[in-house]
Amino acid sequence: xxxxxxxxxxxxxxxxxxxxxxxxxxxxxxxxxxxxxxxxxxxxxxxxxxxxxxxxxxxxxxxxxxxxxxxxxxxxxxxxxxxxxxxxxxxxxxxxxxxxxxxxxxxxxxxxxxxxxxxxxxxxxxxxxxxxxxxxxxxxxxxxxxxxxxxxxxxxxxxxxxxxxxxxxxxxxxxxxxxxxxxxxxx
Amino acid sequence: xxxxxxxxxxxxxxxxxxxxxxxxxxxxxxxxxxxxxxxxxxxxxxxxxxxxxxxxxxxxxxxxxxxxxxxxxxxxxxxxxxxxxxxxxxxxxxxxxxxxxxxxxxxxxxxxxxxxxxxxxxxxxxxxxxxxxxxxxxxxxxxxxxxxxxxxxxxxxxxxxxxxxxxxxxxxxxxxxxxxxxxxxxxxxxxxxxxxxxxxxxxxxxxxxx
Numbered sequence: 399x400x401x402x403x404x405x406x407x408x409x410x411x412x413x414x415x416x417x418x419x420x421x422x423x424x425x426x427x428x429x430x431x432x433x434x435x436x437x438x439x440x441x442x443x444x445x446x447x448x449x450x451x452x453x454x455x456x457x458x459x460x461x462x463x464x465x466x467x468x469x470x471x472x473x474x475x476x477x478x479x480x481x482x483x484x485x486x487x488x489x490x491x492x493x494x495x496x497x498x499x500x501x502x503x504x505x506x507x508x509x510x511x512x513x514x515x516x517x518x519x520x521x522x523x524x525x526x527x528x529x530x531x532x533x534x535x536x537x538x539x540x541x542x543x544x545x546x547x548x549x550x551x552x553x554x555x556x557x558x559x560x561x562x563x564x565x566x567x568x569x570x571x572x573x574x575x576x577x578x579x580x581x582x583x584x585x
Numbered sequence: 586x587x588x589x590x591x592x593x594x595x596x597x598x599x600x601x602x603x604x605x606x607x608x609x610x611x612x613x614x615x616x617x618x619x620x621x622x623x624x625x626x627x628x629x630x631x632x633x634x635x636x637x638x639x640x641x642x643x644x645x646x647x648x649x650x651x652x653x654x655x656x657x658x659x660x661x662x663x664x665x666x667x668x669x670x671x672x673x674x675x676x677x678x679x680x681x682x683x684x685x686x687x688x689x690x691x692x693x694x695x696x697x698x699x700x701x702x703x704x705x706x707x708x709x710x711x712x713x714x715x716x717x718x719x720x721x722x723x724x725x726x727x728x729x730x731x732x733x734x735x736x737x738x739x740x741x742x743x744x745x746x747x748x749x750x751x752x753x754x755x756x757x758x759x760x761x762x763x764x765x766x767x768x769x770x771x772x773x774x775x776x777x778x779x780x781x782x783x784x785x786x787x788x789x790x791x792x793x794x795x
Contacts, residue, residue, distance in 0.1 A: 408757045409792040513757070520767040523738045578767075580736050 404469070406517070410508040414473055418517060421461060421468040421480070428477040429454050429470070436502060443535045443561050443569075448500075457482070467521055471501075471510055478505040481514040483522055483530070493528040499542075506541070515549055523578050530578065535561050536570040543572055551576045587613075590712050596653075598698045603661055605700070607651040607707035611640045614650065619660045632688045632727055633663070642667060647681070651708040653691070653700050662691035662700045664708035666719065674760065675720065678790050682783065684711070686721040686748075693732050701747055709751050715776040718787060721748060722763055723770035737768040748772045758791040 405419040421429070433441060433448035446453045460466045461482075468482035481499040486492050497518060501511045522530050532551060534543050547553070551574040559568035588608035596603045606613070619636035633639060642665050643650040653662035665688045669675045675683040686708060691700045709719055723744050725737045733740060745755065753772040763769045771791075775784060789795040 403755060406755075406757055407788075409788060409794060411794075413789070413794055415788075509759075516764070516767065520738075523767050524742075526736075 408510075408513045410505075410510055412508055414505075414508070416478070416510060416513075417472045418469050418514065419472065421458060421470055421482075423458055425470055425477065426451060426454055426458060429480060432477045432480055432502060433500065436500065439538075440503060441500070442563060443538060460484075467518070467525070469514060469517060471505070471514060473505070478502045479510050479514055481511075481518055483518045483527075485525075485527075493526075495522045495525070495527045495530050497530050497532040499532075511542070511545060512549065515546070519549075519576070519578070528578055528580075530576045532574045532576075534572045534574065536572050538569060543574070546574050546576075549576065590710075592707055592710060594703050594707065596698070596700065596703060598695070598700075600695065600698075602656050603653050603695070603698075603700060604656075605651065605653045605662075605703040605707055607649055607710060609639075609643055609650045609652050611643045614640050614643055614652065617652065617654050617658045617660050632690065636660075639663060639665075647684075647713070649708050649711055651704050653695070653704055660692075661695040662689075662704050664689040664704040666708045666711060674790055674793065677795055678718070678783065678787055681717075682779075683718045683720060684713075686719060689721075689747075693729070696733075702750060705747060705751050709774070713776075714774075715778045717776050718773055718779060718783075719753070719776075720771065720773040721753065722760075723768075723772075724762065725766050725768045737766075741768045741770055744770060745772070756791060759793055760791070 405417045408416050408418060410416060430449060430451045441448070448454055457466065457468065461468055464485065464487055466482050466484045468480065470477050471479035479499070479501040481497065484496040484498065486494065497515065499511055499514060519530060532546055536543070553572060554575045555573040557571040560571035561569045563569070588610060591606065591608040594605040596605065614636060639650055642648050645667060647668065649666040651664045652660055654660050664686060666684050666686050668681055669683060669685050686705070689701060689704055689708070711717070723741065725740070728737065728740050730737060730740060752774045754774070756771055756773050758771045760771065763771050786795060
């Protein structure tokens with residue numbers, strides 16, 4: 399089965415060897431630690447608090463229930479990134495997967511995020527999805543927006559002043575979509 | 586005279602006998618007919634559509650051209666194991682250390698009868714197989730998706746299953762052509778005599794960090 403083709407090894411720009419693996423129950427603590435070790439400025443805009451182990455437990459159960467597919471990046475026993483494809487098993491959005499990614503700040507800029515998005519894109523195609531959606535906070539996640547643009551994600555919509563931080567500042571919310579093609583065109 | 590490492594398998598199919606033969610010489614290839622079985626289609630062109638290309642490959646030292654042909658001498662499938670082009674990153678690993686299964690093709694009427702597996706088995710049955718890293722790249726734009734009627738990811742799975750039978754494994758690489766499409770594929774089989782040092786180097790070459 400394609401989802402069993404883990405772990406996978408990738409080498410980052412700084413030659414660090416990373417293992418990509420599927421998230422499993424046993425990863426709960428190390429996943430919570432990834433988020434706890436990440437400064438609030440990188441995660442305040444998330445919809446749930448992943449520093450809470452109950453949240454992570456729920457995410458893992460969602461995967462077991464087929465509502466998501468998530469992978470981890472491990473460097474020397476430490477979880478350094480987490481990415482998930484959130485699925486809608488029912489209804490009019492079954493053909494769309496939503497992608498979420500968190501890379502530890504000391505592992506950004508090394509193409510780790512690119513590898514994980516690339517891997518989940520493959521997985522999405524294997525699952526027969528037609529689109530992947532990724533949302534970002536403008537002015538906070540601009541590096542990610544640029545990176546996703548280079549991975550053929552298109553800016554499809556922007557919600558003005560949609561996200562608010564603890565100080566009351568508003569930020570635009572950028573929706574990006576990547577179209578997955580089942581076959582080559584006949585041009 | 587036949588190559589000293591040449592091997593043959595005869596497979597009985599519903600459409601008649603097929604002989605799969607490795608290390609075919611230019612003379613042996615010349616004696617067979619090609620054109621009738623490898624027609625070009627509107628949305629699919631076989632990577633090799635001329636017998637001369639097979640003959641040229643067979644004349645190179647170390648290259649293994651394996652053919653499947655009918656009793657009447659029609660080529661129904663072929664595979665080539667050869668050293669990579671000097672422009673490819675894989676040559677940086679060392680002198681003639683890597684060899685590519687550069688093509689494996691079965692004519693449409695002969696598909697689904699296990700011929701590809703026989704061809705792959707013989708094309709990788711090379712005397713230097715334990716001293717080399719064999720690899721393959723799967724580019725979806727060369728696949729006959731129209732003829733098989735399956736989506737790219739399913740075709741990819743089929744390729745993985747096929748090459749896994751000969752000890753190939755998927756490896757990640759940032760080779761730009763492979764990265765171009767998510768369904769593209771890179772697989773390799775590392776010979777048992779390949780040292781840890783070369784395996785480490787192989788890892789760096791795969792990510793262009795050597």
